[in-house]
Ligand SMILES: Cc1cc2nc3c(=O)[nH]c(=O)nc-3n(C[C@H](O)[C@H](O)[C@H](O)COP(=O)(O)OP(=O)(O)OC[C@H]3O[C@@H](n4cnc5c(N)ncnc54)[C@H](O)[C@@H]3O)c2cc1C
């Protein structure tokens with residue numbers, strides 16, 4: 001895998017809604033090898049503060065254009081939202097392993113793929129949906145409330161069936177997206193349960209997906225988030241405990257199978 005450090009001009013950096021932003025830049029190197037689930041590390045300011053880069057998932061790639069979406073939640077993402085189109089951005093990527101998925105053609109791969117997104121977890125799953133769209137994945141999008149639901153139109157434009165879950169019931173299923181997942185899978189017969197689950201979202205959501213999928217012998221891949229320092233495996237600042245010992249989320253992940261993680 002080719003990882004590059006590039007300085008590139010921001011092409012687009014605008015608010016989508018609330019605290020959610022979309023940023024685009026051009027990079028032929030990243031575009032050439034980027035896989036869904038991989039991320040980039042961004043130097044959010046021109047100076048040394050903050051020192052650490054911020055990891056953001058690759059949300060989409062069109063030709064040489066890389067798309068990201070991010071939520072402004074602290075000083076790093078606040079600074080990023082202040083960068084303008086035309087400013088130079090220092091980016092390292094693509095980083096991490098990404099999701100594993102089969103070659104999807106019209107004749108191949110009859111598995112049912114279910115994508116489970118919590119909040120900003122939609123970010124890498126849109127890129128994955130684009131790659132496996134011939135399989136017509138089912139997408140479950142969860143958020144606390146209606147106005148935090150993201151990317152519904154992007155999933156629909158890719159031909160995915162998307163179902164919403166909100167904690168407060170302001171849109172779609174009332175409850176956690178993991179409860180929606182359990183409800184959908186409980187209606188299937190054992191033979192129908194040959195599904196693959198791909199999930200990204202908050203830690204409690206991923207834990208629930210992993211425990212449920214393991215208990216029901218369903219394959220799952222989860223994209224984890226950890227605070228990162230180096231972002232490429234050198235500092236051990238992002239380790240997670242697995243059945244095979246500690247692994248680095250930035251280098252060995254961020255995508256892990258539900259079976260390998262311990263909680
Ligand atoms: C592989 C990976 C992919 C990511 N993809 C995206 C993405 O596509 N879009 C997006 O908006 N965000 C994404 N994130 C999270 C993003 O990196 C953080 O939100 C960002 O670094 C916060 O920086 P900040 O300085 O604005 O806030 P900080 O001041 O660093 O943090 C604000 C709050 O968020 C918590 N927090 C920050 N980073 C993390 C983290 N990595 N894990 C858990 N809690 C954290 C802090 O504890 C604090 O409470 C990703 C993280 C990882 C590891």
Ligand code: FES
Nearest residue numbers: 229231235236250
């Ligand atoms: S952030 Fe340094 S090893 Fe992962």
